[in-house]
Amino acid sequence: MTAMPDASRSEAATALVAALVAALGDKAVLTGAERPARNDADWSTLGPQAPLAVLRPTTTEAVAAAMRICAAHGVPVVPQGGLTGLCGGARPLAGSVALSLERMTGIEAIDPASASMTVRAGTPLQVVQEAADAAGFLIPLDLGARGSCAIGGNASTNAGGNRVIRYGMTREMILGLEVVLADGSVITGLNRMIKNNAGYDLKHLFIGSEGTLGIITRLVLRLFPKPACTVAALCALPDYASVVGLLAASRRGLGPMLSAFEVMWPDYWETVGAMPGVRVPLPQGHAAYCLIEAQGTDETFDAPRFEAWLEAQAEAGLLADAVLSRSVADVKAFWGVRDACSEFPQVLGPHESFDIGLPVAAMDDYVRACKAALAERLPGAFALFYGHIGDGNLHIVAGLKGARPQPKDVIQEVIYGLVREFGGTISAEHGIGLTKKPWLGHVRSEAEIALMRRLKAALDPDGMLNPGKVV
């Protein structure tokens, strides 16, 4: 494309906005002073970028019309949900239009017999959770950003969370989708059946592709039974082999009751132990700490069973120490230790955060290798390790105390370089967006990336939908 002179560009933008206003109404097209600053950025570390306009359609037809008009004007569209993504997937691009689903909210239907719920994509996750709860069901997807993130964004990033070990990723909770493609056509596949092998299962194209292949407008979610009780234990372990052993024993002994298996390495435990307001119920000095949670259907049976199981693990020598929850408050306090990481920005000062995945058996070797490499490349650097180990997901915060700016490039090189070496993934649950794109080649082959590009070209040949993201 040849560069357009400023005046022509401004005229072109004016024509686009006029066409959008004519089709969607002026309330759905915000420009200039009316354009909200919040749509300029997501929760990634990338700075703000103003779009040409912020669109807030209220119907699927309006989303389709907006897509057609923008495509006709050659202006790309960046879909936006709750803007809580950490990798820049929803951040506007220069010269793009931001299309926010924030006014497409609400629960359309709940079908208790099929255990499914039809929702509009802009609905905040917490609203979806509460509606399921009121109908006697559970939406097991849960994230810290629940009050802000939108269910459509959760789907387009295939969000994870704490209970993946039991319920799977967002992908596993979706029965059907309605999607607007780059050419404005609407794919309505609001399936409510668990089994449906009638042709290609198209929804999987759009789940986890971060708005690069289509804009999710409506979803059919699978509803789960509400657990009747939750029990948990915090355990200290003598070595990583015991962590692997305890995970296997949890899977075997707790079966599908097992709802979380979180591991914290010693540096994490010590840092959190020093934070005001966090009650750390086990002493320092152990090799690893696990939070194990089970959700049961009957407290009479499941609480004693969990206790009996835990005692058996202690007898088998897997535990150095452990505390068992005796109340809902205990369970909450245990999670308080694991969730204390949300305070790290205040406690640790500037640092870099990572969301990687590794084969479970390799995880402790990775941690050692990572610490050694950081100590060599950045003497004095800190690194805390914790995560959803049951799912192969490790989180890392690392940095050089007080350094501004942080030596981000070196830290990324170390962490992602070792991910490649250990056969892991650079993104377990946060996606690729813009910030992780340079590292995609570390964990996906040329043939895989070529196929991703082929799909992108097939569905969005002119690059009108979130261009330059992911691939």
Place this chain on the structure above:
Amino acid sequence: MTAMPDASRSEAATALVAALVAALGDKAVLTGAERPARNDADWSTLGPQAPLAVLRPTTTEAVAAAMRICAAHGVPVVPQGGLTGLCGGARPLAGSVALSLERMTGIEAIDPASASMTVRAGTPLQVVQEAADAAGFLIPLDLGARGSCAIGGNASTNAGGNRVIRYGMTREMILGLEVVLADGSVITGLNRMIKNNAGYDLKHLFIGSEGTLGIITRLVLRLFPKPACTVAALCALPDYASVVGLLAASRRGLGPMLSAFEVMWPDYWETVGAMPGVRVPLPQGHAAYCLIEAQGTDETFDAPRFEAWLEAQAEAGLLADAVLSRSVADVKAFWGVRDACSEFPQVLGPHESFDIGLPVAAMDDYVRACKAALAERLPGAFALFYGHIGDGNLHIVAGLKGARPQPKDVIQEVIYGLVREFGGTISAEHGIGLTKKPWLGHVRSEAEIALMRRLKAALDPDGMLNPGKVV
């Protein structure tokens, strides 16, 4: 394409075979009298069709080479697993080459810490199950054809089975895939992590697309903990509302222990009750019969809990009658009632079989409408209804006693016409293949089918891979 004279066609075939033999060796290329007749057909009602040759490569590289050579000669390839499909997905096409994975067998690796197993695509399901069992794990996928079907075929058809309500379809059991594309390129994505959001999740393109987008050569399967005990009940219910109520109560009260929820309508019960060798432990005359199964992790807790739950349902008035399993033999006998349908060809004589899906709430209305329409269009026709109702999956066998040929077209029109009316699916677990293709438009929109075709064109522009199947 203009028609080729016979002599040129034969010369072209000879050149192709020579090129294949040169690349793969003569043991991997069977033609003429050496070509096994079994590769001419699958378990569908379509008759046999001889391919030009049967290829039996032993490595991924050989599959890729075969694909490249066939593409260069313009001869399509039909991938074959265990040939147990019911819709013709693996049946050769005239002028095609059949590529059987039958010599690509074996377990490559088991990773207990990640609870995953890497297998070659031609491995029979039963071999995979037994290897998992020997390693202390469960492969929950199970079908009647377990001894013959190949795990690659299970993946490419997204096979279902009896325990989908707990473990999901085959799709949910796959962590990674290696696939050969139509152009012979190899996509190796042998991921072992539950969470991996690094770019598009390409495996979902190939799962359930019946070999039309790529040939699956290796798989990483998720391993599950072995259940410690299995308990079951056969229940008679007063009406369909009670079936829906009992399903909801099972989900709530048994939670993830619930491993099967099968329903049989009265006609089915009566037919099976008259079969020699089948013990039917509840009398005729009820509105519906359910087989409920739960898999627990500890018999001490789970068997009494199941019994207590069942008693509570009886007290709530959901059950007209019920028998509870007291032994593994009882559980087996209960399944004997449900599995007796495999004898229908002998018992009922010629008939048509169906695998459809419906929203759970609509199922009984569908059954009534179907019976009424069949009685009107085909006086004297029989129709038996049963299936995995917890997953929205209904099986039907229907026919006109003794008629040869069966009035197949009328029966299909009635059954699929009502599926469209009730918002169901024409294929819950068997796929589309060739036999259901004419009906795909009943349940997928024009926009959906257009997108399927767009994907097919993007991945296989020259129609070299199982052309004419599915879309």
